[in-house]
Amino acid sequence: QQQVKQSPQSLIVQKGGISIINCAYENTAFDYFPWYQQFPGKGPALLIAIRPDVSEKKEGRFTISFNKSAKQFSLHIMDSQPGDSATYFCAATSGSARQLTFGSGTQLTVLP
């Protein structure tokens, strides 16, 4: 059972545009929602994260919006750059062992 659903699977954006990736979850025990960025052949790197008691978090060009009642959260990349081209994963964690459950990933391509 997929506990974190991510869309779209792929996204093409022009340089300077806004990239938006959406995720939805089912498990209300999740208490931490990170986003990871992965370049080909590399391990994922933490990009930005949010706790469910906050509706929005912004770090530079990256913003997470969180809707607890709808059990949805999204990543917005403002002024998208070709260097942002990568695969983005949303995730959610819970439990004392802090296991991460990942979405299926979004391959972002930013055209120059």
Added chain:
Amino acid sequence: SQTIHQWPATLVQPVGSPLSLECTVEGTSNPNLYWYRQAAGRGLQLLFYSVGIGQISSEVPQNLSASRPQDRQFILSSKKLLLSDSGFYLCAWTVGSYGYTFGSGTRLTVV
């Protein structure tokens, strides 16, 4: 500083051969350790996690096993590899915080 080492970076193994992938963490104590697998173009699947020496939890029944012989060492093994074991294997750790740090991964191709 805290670092995670994972090796080898790439591995090509024949079907039926054994496997041993190693992950070590430096600069921290008593980390939670995790093994993930990523199939080509797919998401990350949690395979095993460990909250302490000798403590292993399996998320997915399969042809693989894990061990944690030392506090900062996590090993992924198989006695006989299958074609379906091919993938990108990632080790990760976290200590007391909510963020994971991933290793650089091992690309395993079973032929």
